[in-house]
Amino acid sequence: MRFDALQAKAREIGFDVCGVAKPEIDSRNQQRLDEFVAGEEFGSMAWMADPERLPRRRDxxxxxxxxxSVIVLGTNYGPAxxxxxxxxxxxxAMISVYAQNRDYHDLIKKRLKQLARWLVEQTGGAEQVKVFVDTAPVLEKPLAQAGGIGWxxxxxxxxxxxxxxxxFLGExxxxxxxxxxxQKPEIDHCGSCRNCLDACPTNAFPEPYKLDARRCISYLTxxxxxxxxxxxxxxxxxRIYGCDDCLSVCPWNKFSSRTEELAFIAxxxxxxxxxxxxxxxxxxxFRAFFAGSPIKRIGRAKFLRNVLIAIGNDKNxxxxxxIAQLHNLLADPSALIRAxxxxxxxxxxxDAAFHEVRQHQLAAETDATVLAEWRDAV
Known part of the structure; x- marks a missing residue:
């Protein structure tokens, strides 16, 4: 199979970039993964430390x-x-660019399968394929760099x-x-720039190339x-779903263009x-409004939790x-929403109006989390 034929087919299907990497992760990125797991910087995403999955992610x-071979595909989702x-x-509301339309997993996986079927047909069924898009233990970013797509x-x-x-990446x-x-991995072109590190509202980057997910707004929301x-x-x-600050301030975005994929246009x-x-x-x-959107996955309670935090931050x-709508939500079945x-x-x-509401609600509230919020809000 010739690489130029693969590239041409990938572009015909709808991918913007295509590269091929060896099925291996270099020692530096293995070390970064191990440090991330050892420091429990994954927060509640315990699957990152799963002893069965971790070896698969490393190799x-x-x-x-x-x-x-690992064929790495990229699809542009640049905002307007x-x-x-x-x-x-x-x-x-600020909603992460990737979530302002359809769930990318669905479209990318469909196209990956289309490319995989073509590969099998081209070889008369003599070769095997498997497709992955952000849902399996694949360390896809180092593979993308090894395949020359980016760094x-x-x-x-x-x-x-x-x-x-x-x-968006898929493999x-x-x-x-x-x-x-x-066989030419992309080199790092970040240089001395630290725009992305300085832009993070919660200081989620303890050092370059290292993310503490527990402090990341995308993780938190x-x-x-x-x-x-x-x-x-x-x-x-x-920010009510995700965060694009570190992505948005990258100087390399001056070369980016708005996506032409209708499913990704906001x-x-x-x-x-x-x-x-x-x-x-x-x-x-909630389910009807966000049908087909990745936002639907987090559910109404977490979504409204995020909205309520943002409303509390609105200076006007x-x-x-x-305020009347907030009063209504104090009776919501979800303790997370009430809190x-x-x-x-x-x-x-x-203060006077809030304390009046507080006295009334304390008599009816039974959830420990909500009660703690009332106490801390005094």
Whole structure:
């Protein structure tokens, strides 16, 4: 199989970049993974330290012993506008660029399977393939660098000279070999720049190329299950799902372009929605509104938790209509929503009005987490 034929087919299917890497992870990235796990910087994502999965992540051949090549594919999802522009509009929700339309897993996996079928057909069924897109223990960023697609920047994400920080990745593991494929890993072009490190609102980067997920807003708003720790609530600002700050400030984005993929172009209603408009959503409305979106995965309770933190951070958010909606949420079945509502009300209401509500609610509240929020809000 010739590499140029593979590249041509990948582009025909819809991928923007294609490279081939050997099925191995270099020692530096193995060490980074081991340090990340040893320091428990994965937070509640315990699968990162799973003793069965960890060896597979460190070595693709443990994941699949027959693999000879890893085809790494990239798809541009560049935004039309700088996502950070919304930071100046505290009544509007910031949603990570990748989540403003369809769930990328679905489209990318479909295309990976299409490419895999083509590979099998081209070899008369003599070769085997497996496809992965962010849901298996694959250390895909080092593989992308080894395949020449980009390099793993100081923010730990892949940076491309052509697409900046805006690439979705997917992989096809295969028994095929591509002898004519360039064996030239992309070099690191970050230099002395530290824009991404300095831009992080919660100081989630203890050092370049190292992320403490427990402090990352993307982790806190998506993966973290409980109330958001108080030390991070102000820093979250109006970010209700994910965070693009470290990606957005990368100088290499000057070479990026808006995605042409319709599934990744932002839905109008998710580009700058009013925070208060989400407060009345019941579970059915949440599921309907976010059908096909990655946001649906976190569920209504966590989503509204994030919205309530953002509303509490809105310097102009204490209008009567919003306060009335917050009163209603104090009776929500979800303790997580009630607890987050307490914090939002404490930020927006004057002391006398808040303490009156507090006295009334303390008599009816039984959940320990919510009670703790009431006590801490005094």
């Amino acid at each position: 693709p051949k443990v994941l699949w012993g027959d693999v000879q 506008e700088n996502p950070l522009a919304l930071l100046d509009h505290s009544d509007r 793993q920047g100081k923010h730990t994400n892949v940076v491309s000279r052509d697409y900046g920080s805006w690439l 096809v593991f295969t028994t095929l070999q591509f002898d004519d494929a360039p 998506i993966e973290h299950d409980g109330v958001i720790p108080r030390e991070f609530r102000r820093a979250i600002g109006n 839905r109008a209603e998710l580009t700058a929605p009013r925070l208060a408009d989400f407060l009345a959503m019941d579970d059915d409305a 958010g204490g209008d009567a209509s919003t 987050s509502t307490v914090w939002a009300m404490a930020q927006l209401m004057d």
